[in-house]
Amino acid sequence: MRPLVRTAALSGYVELCRSLGIDPQPLMKRVGLDTAALAVQDRWISGSAAVQVLELSAAATGHEDFGLLMAEFRRFSNLGPISLVVREEPDVRSALGLLIRHQHMYNEVLDTRLSEGDGLATLKVDLRLGEAMHTRQATELAVAAYHRILRDFLHTRWQPLSVWFRHPAPAVVSTHRRAFGPIVEFDREFDGIVFYAGDLDAPNAMADPLLRAYAHQYFEAITVPRDTTAADRVRELIEVLLPTGRCSIEQVARSLGVDRRTVHRHLAASGETFSSLLGATRRHLAEQFVANPRRSLTEISDLLGFSSLSGFSRWFHEQFGCSPRAWRSARSRPRLPGQD
Template sequence: MVDLIRAACLTHYAETARSVGLDPARMLKSVGLPPCLTDPDIRIPGGGVRRLLEASATAAEIDDFGLRLAERGGFSNLGPVALIARDQPTVGAAMEAIGQYMHIHNESLRQRIERHGDSVAIIPELLLGRPVPARQAVELAVGVTYRILSAFLGPEWRPLDVHFTYPVPRNRQTYRRFFKCNVSFGAEFDGIICADIDMDRPMAAADPSIARYAQRYIETVAARSPTFDGKVRELIATLLPKGHCSVERVAQHLGCDARTVQRRLADSGKSFSGIVDDQRAELVVRLIEEKDRSLSAVAELLGFSAQSALARWFRDRFDCSITEWRSNPRRRAMDRITR
């Protein structure tokens, strides 16, 4: 199963790539990632992201591309995970919450917290199942962890040490500037060591009542289907209103080709067109209630070639015309009940 990552992890990729003389669009295309990543919540293949980071470091002839990307990002890039972390009572509780729900942001990333006497090691781990080049992805994960801790503990906070398992880079300047502490290479793990007392610091703006709402919300997000057809359905629901939904585009987000998508859906008794049809049915009843939205615009949003194609599909699906549906409040009410 392909692992997926929220596109938010590449929020600052384009500007980082340009800063080291790279063409971001060309680099994205070279690893098969979608060319436009303006929606931070849409998910993209983790393997493609890791290949992109490694290819960018190689093309720019630098060892620290992942760290440069982390330098421009921060806590907000975690999206739903940030919601539950920010209202925990202590920094330690916030980091535990991030570790518990990190898979929502990045399916291949986990976070361990190990306590050793008066120090704590926070260790982001990539769970890849097989050895692949991932130095830049590790740097990005450790760098983002540092940015999160800095956001919680203040700009004057410093870790005790930062560890990387790989060899000493050609240039340590970025590492010294970024972490502002000793950075050890060739270590036993990749992660950040800080004082145990840091974990007991209260979160500045914690609100327990908001934390309870955030808990319920993030558990709903975490309950998304882990199956292949569930991931396809999620992508279709995201791409369809943007007018960019096709089996080829969905395959690109899943890191495979269109034939693989069709075959794997068939294996589970589903079809791409059937899932698209169900998603259109869910969307259309909301869109046509907006009287100021033209039917031609609705047709375009749902991927129909013309308004007439939308009209034929709607009658086949709902056994009435759009006009009849709009004028029948009871039909609309029953439709909401049965969905």
């Protein structure tokens, strides 16, 4: 299966597109994504699609600095739940180490390595997509995001010794100079940041020592293994695609960068089918949504990918033995002692 990224990887994308005078929806649709999916940061989408839409957007806007402009929308919280733990690490070395060891929890495309030698620290950033494609925008976004994280840890005026990119310089470098200063270089051996190794020992200004133990207890509860199964990935994509009305095996396969037969084969190996996962995911979400009285049944029907409320109602009755309205009513009545 191809790598996935959290939708937070495209944080600020819609706002940036609109500020540059283009509609983001057609561009996202070309790569099998939907702007509605970006409303929830912790959903997973195709890494290849996220990289491609940045390249398409750079071309559509005429901005070779599109990835860097997106980095200006980045916040530490975009890392997701891991940000709560990283911010309590005592120094920059341990904070970066935690981010790198668990980068699969927020971005499966990233392959970041930190090395030290001769008093220097080198943070190298690679993108692993499993296929050849242009990655200039995504690479610059990733390097700029790490640069901002280091500044959060150290000081807003902190500067590395150099920022390197393997690709050629753009026609206009003003955004790069604004982001990194005069130390940015192009046509170099790797993509990344070089700085003094002593900076790694600097105390993390954001940390509260009393909170670290609690943060690590929380982290142990949410940590996921690196070997996420095919069924897990398909289930995540089903949740993202259901509200778009385009939740099909073909669309899931496209998001994963494979063909439908490959999806079927991986699911079969774990004893699942696309239909079984779709049904189970719909049932799980239906229970959550219908139990919430603030959601209308029409809204729930749309969120679960039904073309009409009547179709949703028939499906719900088949699954739960009653109408969604009756199910909601039964759940809202107070239960007497001894009742099931």
